[in-house]
Amino acid sequence: MKQTEVAIVGAGPAGVFAALFLAKYGINCILIDKQKFPRDKICGDGISGWVLTVLNELDKELLAKLTRQDFLAHSHGMRVVAPNSSILDLPFMDDNSFAKGTPPGFICRRMDFDNFMMEEARKHPEIEILEETEITEYNKGKKGIFLNSKNGEVQISAKLVIFANGVTSKFMKEPGGIQKDKKYTMTGIRAYYKGISDCHPQNYVELHFLKDFLPGYFWVFPLPNGEANVGVGLDRHRIGKKKINLKKAMFEAIETNPYLKERFKNAEMIDSVKAYQLPLWDGRRKLSGERFMLAGDAGSLVDPVTGEGIGHAAITGMLAAKQAKRCLEDNNFSSESMNQYDDSFYKKIGKELDISIKIPQFIKHGWLFNMVVNRASKSKILKEKLTLAMTDLEVRKGLKNPMLYLKIMLGM
Numbered sequence: 001m002k003q004t005e006v007a008i009v010g011a012g013p014a015g016v017f018a019a020l021f022l023a024k025y026g027i028n029c030i031l032i033d034k035q036k037f038p039r040d041k042i043c044g045d046g047i048s049g050w051v052l053t054v055l056n057e058l059d060k061e062l063l064a065k066l067t068r069q070d071f072l073a074h075s076h077g078m079r080v081v082a083p084n085s086s087i088l089d090l091p092f093m094d095d096n097s098f099a100k101g102t103p104p105g106f107i108c109r110r111m112d113f114d115n116f117m118m119e120e121a122r123k124h125p126e127i128e129i130l131e132e133t134e135i136t137e138y139n140k141g142k143k144g145i146f147l148n149s150k151n152g153e154v155q156i157s158a159k160l161v162i163f164a165n166g167v168t169s170k171f172m173k174e175p176g177g178i179q180k181d182k183k184y185t186m187t188g189i190r191a192y193y194k195g196i197s198d199c200h201p202q203n204y205v206e207l208h209f210l211k212d213f214l215p216g217y218f219w220v221f222p223l224p225n226g227e228a229n230v231g232v233g234l235d236r237h238r239i240g241k242k243k244i245n246l247k248k249a250m251f252e253a254i255e256t257n258p259y260l261k262e263r264f265k266n267a268e269m270i271d272s273v274k275a276y277q278l279p280l281w282d283g284r285r286k287l288s289g290e291r292f293m294l295a296g297d298a299g300s301l302v303d304p305v306t307g308e309g310i311g312h313a314a315i316t317g318m319l320a321a322k323q324a325k326r327c328l329e330d331n332n333f334s335s336e337s338m339n340q341y342d343d344s345f346y347k348k349i350g351k352e353l354d355i356s357i358k359i360p361q362f363i364k365h366g367w368l369f370n371m372v373v374n375r376a377s378k379s380k381i382l383k384e385k386l387t388l389a390m391t392d393l394e395v396r397k398g399l400k401n402p403m404l405y406l407k408i409m410l411g412m
């Protein structure tokens with residue numbers, strides 16, 4: 001039986017960031033993944049400022065090294081396309097706290113990003129990595145936890161465990177206690193293309209809010225070498241209710257929407273279409289218990305509006321490592337002491353996610369969306385407000401206030 005201070009199940013962004021922060025604190029851990037890296041993860045590949053913030057705290061040089069990789073497209077903004085094809089370009093705010101030359105966001109295949117982070121983890125003697133090891137059993141004892149792998153070959157004993165094994169995690173339900181509702185699970189499909197014309201010169205991520213997918217969206221996220229990640233995401237409740245075949249609907253959109261049709265005229269799909277689930281945040285609940293914490297998708301932390309989950313995985317990985325450090329210092333692994341992890345998460349992003357839950361109620365109305373985009377593309381003040389809403393919690397709160405839309409309608 002292997003023994004360690006902290007066991008981390010899953011080596012995606014949540015798990016690898018937890019391991020790297022533990023290594024920074026000099027704490028030994030075992031990082032376990034059922035796959036062998038490099039491995040793919042179906043995703044939009046849009047990596048937001050949250051990841052840069054966490055990397056900046058972890059290791060500024062690592063952030064600078066990542067920024068220089070040629071597998072990244074530096075992204076400087078977001079292009080929102082309304083159902084009536086009106087376009088609104090919103091630049092991302094540059095965060096001056098990062099080193100010069102660091103973009104506000106970037107896009108890169110998860111195959112490359114996750115492997116870059118895993119290679120970094122391999123350099124730290126505090127981190128023991130076990131690949132091709134699927135954890136299927138979890139048991140709690142008086143002095144620690146025990147994990148068993150699928151084939152029974154690997155047994156691990158640890159003082160605490162961080163479950164970071166994504167949306168399919170069975171530990172989300174037990175011991176996590178999270179029951180998922182179809183309304184708060186999104187299905188996303190992804191395909192890689194090359195040759196899409198007219199992408200923004202500064203690699204703006206494109207969110208196309210098409211009538212048939214509302215409040216979900218069709219995306220085009222530009223990658224290096226003229227390639228792009230293209231996909232569609234919608235909640236499973238609406239997919240079931242409207243009997244939507246996402247793959248068929250995506251191809252139909254490309255063939256019939258006049259704006260997309262023109263831009264995909266010479267484009268070619270360079271990979272097959274693949275689908276995966278996004279577990280959406282559905283309101284505050286506990287993410288921990290005695291001797292365990294849930295991080296990233298295993299805690300169902302994806303933003304219900306944007307589909308962003310990598311940044312939240314990185315943040316919870318970091319916060320889980322900080323909590324593990326406190327537990328080990330105090331020799332206290334009780335459920336009550338874990339509340340600090342929950343509180344720190346909620347303070348950092350939970351509040352923001354609570355606001356996002358309400359926003360699809362407005363987005364689902366195509367006419368309202370058209371009107372906001374039309375007005376914002378002509379109004380400097382409104383455009384600035386929406387730009388700020390991407391980063392400022394107080395401004396974002398305003399987006400769920402119906403008065404805002406009434407004011408926009410009246411041109412106030």
Ligand SMILES: Cc1cc2nc3c(=O)[nH]c(=O)nc-3n(C[C@H](O)[C@H](O)[C@H](O)COP(=O)(O)OP(=O)(O)OC[C@H]3O[C@@H](n4cnc5c(N)ncnc54)[C@H](O)[C@@H]3O)c2cc1C
Nearest residue numbers: 010012013014034043044046135165166188296297309310
């Ligand atoms: C179609 C789609 C598009 C998306 N687009 C974006 C986007 O553009 N931007 C964004 O920020 N987010 C996006 N997301 C969400 C994002 O992909 C996730 O939120 C993110 O990957 C969560 O990271 P994680 O570390 O929690 O889990 P994961 O990245 O899923 O990693 C979990 C790891 O655990 C391993 N594992 C699973 N079970 C076990 C087990 N039993 N034992 C051992 N190992 C195990 C897996 O092999 C995997 O490596 C998208 C998701 C989808 C499906």
